[in-house]
Amino acid sequence: MTISIDPKTFLLSKQLPNLSYAPTTHRFDETWEAPLSTLLGLGRAAGADFVEFFLERSNYISCLAEDDQITSIAPKLSTGAGVRVFKGKGDCYVSTNDLSFTGLKAALEKALGIMALHLPAPNSYVPEINLELLRDYATKKGKDSxxxxxxxxxxxxxxxxxxxxxxxxxxxxxxxxxxxxxxxxxxVLVASSDGTFARxxxxxxxxxxxxxxxxxxxxxxxxxxxxxxxxxxxxxxxxxxxxxxxxxxxxxxxxxxDYVESGTYPIIMANKFGGVIFHEACGHLLETTQIEKNTTPFAEMKGQKIAHESLTAWDEGLSGNAFGTIDMDDEGMPAQRTLLIEKGILKNFIADRAGSIRTGHPRTGSGRRNGYAYAAASRMRNTYIAPGEHKVEELFSSIDKGIYCKKMGGGSVGATGQFNFSVDEAYLIENGKITKPLKGATLIGEAKEIMNKISMCSEDLGLAAGFCGSVSGSVYVTVGQPHIKVDSITVGGR
Amino acid sequence: MSLNIQTVSNSARQIATKLGITKFDLSGSTVDETSVQVDKGEQKQVKASNRAGITVRVWNQENTVGITSTTNIDDIGLELALKTAYEASFFGIKEHAPDFSPEATAPIAEVKLESGEAATVPQLIESLIAAERKLLDTHEAIESVPYNGLAQRSMSQFYLNSDGAIRSDSHSITSIYLYTKTEQEGKKPRMGGAAELSHSFAKLDIQKCIDEAAEKTISHLNYEKVASGKYTIVFSPDAFLSLLGAFSNLFNAQSILDNQSLSTPESLGTQIASPLLSVADDALHPSNIGIETFDGEGTPTRRIDLISKGTLASFIHSAGTAKRMNAKPTGHANMGSKITVSPHFYHVAGGEQVDDRYNLDTAENVILIDELQALHAGVQSLQGSFSLPFDGWVVNKGVKTSVESATVAGDFRELLNSIVHVEQKEEFTNGGICPRIWVEGLSVTGE
CATH class of the missing domain: 3.30.160 (Double Stranded RNA Binding Domain)
Structure with missing residues (x-):
């Protein structure tokens, strides 16, 4: 038996200039399959190991009331796309505002050129990518309206x-x-050369x-x-x-x-936004982005004890309306619930596609970005310490002199694992009781050390909305925890 | 994506006429940038983008203003933006409603804005790989350069309004940063780094960045805890400028009018700092790599004295704040639904005299702060207080010992009045020009 190939069913590179794709302009839907599968095929034919398109349309508005008047209403409309090309473990990301076929092709060509790859020669076959049926979370979940x-x-x-x-x-x-x-x-619409096609x-x-x-x-x-x-x-x-x-x-x-007196204290951190300490001091260090840079002390510690046995922690995208909840990440992967630490043992890292390629850790639906101008990176979603068994009062009664950190400000963690957080609302604890308010406190420590000093967790898990800035821009996240006790930490003050 | 300003102007006028809009203005920019990162001798990630965006303001018949930003800069996008801005205009403030800057058609400074030739991506990658290699070779303790990047960006900005104002400028910036991480047996990892800016790749001093990153890293290898207490602090130019920037509400007229400042309108002319301190904001300073000749309202930028020998000399203004405070616009406005005001390029003047009491070669037990960290978290700009981790050294008769981990805390207004010495030598940094500043009696939390 011989198999003959009907050349009409194959796309030839010389036909590209005559293609007149007309996907819908007001919505990312199935009409985008043809142009994107062609472009993905072009990228693969050029020699890329993997190609991904991310299309985005956004409609943002902010409103500000100062005292008794509205002083700002600011709408912002945006449309753009990014194309990412992988060759081996290296990658290139090119973004553009031009969503026409020509504009997207130009972005692809630029990305390929940077990776020393070139579009197929005239008359060569272009292996269009067979994309999955559009996985449309928006329509399926009634979000279109x-x-x-x-x-x-x-x-x-x-x-x-x-x-x-x-x-x-x-x-x-x-x-x-x-x-x-x-x-x-x-x-958002994601289409990639592994067949991913999701909205x-x-x-x-x-x-x-x-x-x-x-x-x-x-x-x-x-x-x-x-x-x-x-x-x-x-x-x-x-x-x-x-x-x-x-x-x-x-x-x-x-x-x-009064200003807090600097020194080393046991502290109790309130639930909800108190979880920023875990986000900064540990969460970031479990992102594969940090493993790639060799800037986390936990890189080789999967399966080992990295925290006090009272501590279990999750990162997930599935908690109802929480600020970090997503149906799919910005690489088209459905969100997951990822167990980070179980009773002090490191179980998993937070991985995007590039992180997975470069570190070998499995993707966790955590490839996130601020928008089309950024390539996705491993980022947290809803990240929190699981509730423990203690009553809040038990945490307080275990402290003779310490500090209650009721409202946390922002914080950051450096490449060596050193972190710091400001405390917006703090109180002195004396003999298990809250006595007087304190201001000007900054918590300072090292991630590896502090994780072993979280010795008590209460039952009252609470979540809070936050904004996290990192390599792929600012993304919406949830931080959370129950009330926790840290046995000792350096408190900067006066 | 390139923008032809005259085409945008013509389109905006036609669409505005069609929509019955008679008064509008528009600011916009295009950015073309490429950046590379490397990892252990290999290309890691390359990013490139070519983006444009515009912001339109529309005045309605009641003379209130609405605004919309968009990246859709074709006629369809422009029309939607004008329509949305018109809709928003009915929620605009009635009292002190913004207007065109009276200086939107005034001549802008004749400054030669440099735009260098762009390097190719392979050139960028090869240069960064070579820089990484050289830095790793400077000391065996330097295990990696985890944070590195070489980027080039060319930008054009424009402003136009329905009264006929139209102006534009463009410039290019090339930058490199290198931050190391060390590993030594029995010691904690340490970091050190540096960054350099230039108008073009050809003029970028990569070797200087390597040398500075290496020097800083090596100086932090041997570290000790510092005892908590009150110290005389010597702020590096970078450190002082970052603190000054964090408390810029002191000079910001919009913040003052909003009761979001440490100053009030009456603060002008009062002594707020040691007479040793003089600060200007100089957008057009030749050392400013990112010179912009006009602000978001089209007002020409210029040099403004902020603090003169300790006295608050002037505020920075938009057209609106200037009108309300009976002053002139200073070219510091950022276009927005609510116009904001921000500084361009600080110039802290060097001291007039050498004082032997304040010499790092002879001073005992002072702390030299090289870099302040986490300003977003540790500065309470409305309260005036700060508590910040820092990189620095204890300096004892010229001998520098790196501080392991510590914070410095205080009140910024008290700090300004506790300046005891301003060194003569002004240093150029990426954020401005400043000498080293000596301050007495700041709290340091260490051990």
């Missing part, structure tokens, strides 16, 4: 002004009140307060926000009364706080 269901500008303004009015009634010694909201709607819509919203109080030379500033990833009516459901009371109480207490 989300943008239209979100609060219009008038509603944003009304809610924020009402919220600021509530703050005026609630706080004292106010110097300035700010209520801020943003909505980030993003449609999703993300809707991220956040709203919160910043309150500055002053009384003579005394000043305090407290910020607090909440976030959501899948409820178009999130803003109108915001309980600003409760948030205002909480923020006003914190600002009032911190207004007259």
């Amino acid at each position: 989300w943008l239209g269901e979100c609060s219009p500008m008038r509603e944003m303004a009304d809610v924020l002004l009402a919220a600021n009015g509530k703050m005026k009634q609630t706080a004292t010694h106010i110097q300035s009140r700010r209520a801020a909201y943003f909505r980030d709607w993003q449609e 999703d819509i993300r809707l991220t919203q956040s709203v919160g307060y910043n309150l500055l109080c002053a009384d003579g030379a005394n000043r305090s500033s407290i910020g607090q926000r909440v976030g959501d990833t899948s409820n178009p009516k999130f803003l109108t459901n915001w309980d600003y009364t409760a948030t205002a009371e909480d923020v006003a109480e914190s600002a009032g207490k911190m207004l007259y706080a």
